[in-house]
Amino acid sequence: MFATALVFLTLVGITIAAVLAFAWAARSGQFRDLNASARVIFDPDEPEGETTDAFPGEHPPASSEKPFTDHR
Amino acid sequence: MNLPQQADPAAVARSRAQRVEIDLSLRGPTVHWLSSAVFWLLAGTVFALVSSHKMTNPEFVANYPWLTFGRVRPAHLNAVVYGWLSAGSIAVALWILARLCRAPLRHAWSLHVAAVLWNVGNLLGILGILSGRSTSIEWLEYPGDTTPWLIAAFALVMWNGVDMLRRRAPGHLYVSQWYLFAALFWFPMLYLTAQVLLIWKPVTAIAQGPVNWWFGHNVLGLWFTPVGLASAYYLIPKVIGRPIHSYYLSAIGFWSLAFFYAWNGMHHLIGGPYPAWLISASVAASVMMVVPVVTVGINHHRTMVGHFSALRWSPTLRFVVFGAMSYTLVSLQGSLTALRGVNRVVHFTHYTIAHSHLGMYSFATMMLFGSIYYIVPRVLEREWPSAFLIRLHFWSVAIGILSYVAALTVGGIEQGFNLQNADMPFLDIVRRTIPYLYLRTWAGILIAIGHVAFAISFIRVLRGRTRPEGEPTLLAAHPST
Numbered sequence: 001m002f003a004t005a006l007v008f009l010t011l012v013g014i015t016i017a018a019v020l021a022f023a024w025a026a027r028s029g030q031f032r033d034l035n036a037s038a039r040v041i042f043d044p045d046e047p048e049g050e051t052t053d054a055f056p057g058e059h060p061p062a063s064s065e066k067p068f069t070d071h072r
Numbered sequence: 073m074n075l076p077q078q079a080d081p082a083a084v085a086r087s088r089a090q091r092v093e094i095d096l097s098l099r100g101p102t103v104h105w106l107s108s109a110v111f112w113l114l115a116g117t118v119f120a121l122v123s124s125h126k127m128t129n130p131e132f133v134a135n136y137p138w139l140t141f142g143r144v145r146p147a148h149l150n151a152v153v154y155g156w157l158s159a160g161s162i163a164v165a166l167w168i169l170a171r172l173c174r175a176p177l178r179h180a181w182s183l184h185v186a187a188v189l190w191n192v193g194n195l196l197g198i199l200g201i202l203s204g205r206s207t208s209i210e211w212l213e214y215p216g217d218t219t220p221w222l223i224a225a226f227a228l229v230m231w232n233g234v235d236m237l238r239r240r241a242p243g244h245l246y247v248s249q250w251y252l253f254a255a256l257f258w259f260p261m262l263y264l265t266a267q268v269l270l271i272w273k274p275v276t277a278i279a280q281g282p283v284n285w286w287f288g289h290n291v292l293g294l295w296f297t298p299v300g301l302a303s304a305y306y307l308i309p310k311v312i313g314r315p316i317h318s319y320y321l322s323a324i325g326f327w328s329l330a331f332f333y334a335w336n337g338m339h340h341l342i343g344g345p346y347p348a349w350l351i352s353a354s355v356a357a358s359v360m361m362v363v364p365v366v367t368v369g370i371n372h373h374r375t376m377v378g379h380f381s382a383l384r385w386s387p388t389l390r391f392v393v394f395g396a397m398s399y400t401l402v403s404l405q406g407s408l409t410a411l412r413g414v415n416r417v418v419h420f421t422h423y424t425i426a427h428s429h430l431g432m433y434s435f436a437t438m439m440l441f442g443s444i445y446y447i448v449p450r451v452l453e454r455e456w457p458s459a460f461l462i463r464l465h466f467w468s469v470a471i472g473i474l475s476y477v478a479a480l481t482v483g484g485i486e487q488g489f490n491l492q493n494a495d496m497p498f499l500d501i502v503r504r505t506i507p508y509l510y511l512r513t514w515a516g517i518l519i520a521i522g523h524v525a526f527a528i529s530f531i532r533v534l535r536g537r538t539r540p541e542g543e544p545t546l547l548a549a550h551p552s553t
Contacts, residue, residue: 006265006268006269010261010265010334011286011334011335013261014258014261014294014334015331015332015334015335017257018254018327018330018331019331021254021330022327022330022331025245030244030245031323033244034319034320034323035315035319036243036244037244037245037246037247037319038309038315038316038319038322039315040172040243040244040246041172041246041248041306041309041310041315042313042315043087043090043091044079044080044083044084044086044087045079045084045085045087045088045091046087046091046310047079047313048313048314048315049313049314050313051311051312051313051382051386052310052311052313053310053311053386053387053388053389053445053446054385054386055385055386055387055459055462055463056455056456056457056458056459056462057455057459058385058459059385060382060385060386
């Protein structure tokens, strides 16, 4: 019974922690301008539209199957 | 249509300098943790092959107590879960966090200390299992005296993760950061709870079942899954040079996982002597996991649409997309398996082993391979030595794990239906699984060949045996249009 209660409390605790984190995210503007959030992984030297990986000694083809398009 | 824009050369130079500074700050710890991970991967592979061969040839090395099935099989599980996957996940998580926080690592020494502690803990744990001191609690077989080593190591890892969060560049947190920060808290919470209730102050035997399976299931969903998905959300867009299809969907995927995943686990005890509400809550939570899984699957697929040709030339993308597709498959299979009607047939069969390998290998391990192929050239500023070895690695492990999962899934379902038949002698049912067990060993050999190719690549890149001619292609960005 002690174990069940402690596991139950822990998983309730994890859920409450998630709710608090969600509240902080909403208050601090994390859900405003979601398109900007998607682009934070790009930098001026590794910008959107450039590939960054290939087999050693090989280069990716000059063009993909389709031109680079924003689908959102 | 968005085309790459010409950036200010000074901004490009600043950005490149910052990226290089971050990567170099992580060089030593990343190499330390990944070298450890590769060692444990090879050790875990040997244990796997020995235990798989014993399923069809029980007399194999049967005279050595250290190598009996009951010891080698948990040695395999713990070596790959804590030695390979956890160590590799820590290296990948910290690198991605540093990149996204735009914060170089400040305390490299602490991660070296952590790696030593982690390795000592794993070594003592594996020796403990092989010498017969296993706790016999699945996923937690290491003797209790190894726990402090692992907890101390993870505390240092958490400290560095929190330090990066505090120093992060202003602006939005990317979805990978959410997954990684959460995972750095979820894992110790799960591990400590399980250790207290099962090892340090064991509760009564009947109560150990729910604790055991709550831990065993959640360590996949709240530790390996967030790290794997964080890698996919960072690497797929980075490699193809295109943002994820929908950040909105990624937010739904993360928050639904965070709210509901912890309720999973007790569905492993269907048919056991437990309150029905306890198991039903987990069955319901497991079915609810369809929401994050479908959102993540759609998001990754839509991001890749129009860029599948990139799989031909990007080693990272091959492994990561394979892992992402496996995530969708294993998760939907998991929700289905949690249903009482399905569980009644497949529980206690080889189907379960296929399912766990679909999760821990096809998803988590392939994600880790893809991440390592991306990260290592950047922290070492050195190219991988051989495209052939990478291709050999990919095709060996991809064909190997698909054969493994297919053989044990079919064999397990057949075994499950046979076990429902009261007229069929038990030994006949066991004998009918033997062809599938041979297939399992052959698939394991194929996977082992891939691991050897990967280890050779890794050792050669560490020793600097790289291609002398040409530009390091992994380090140079190329226009995708």
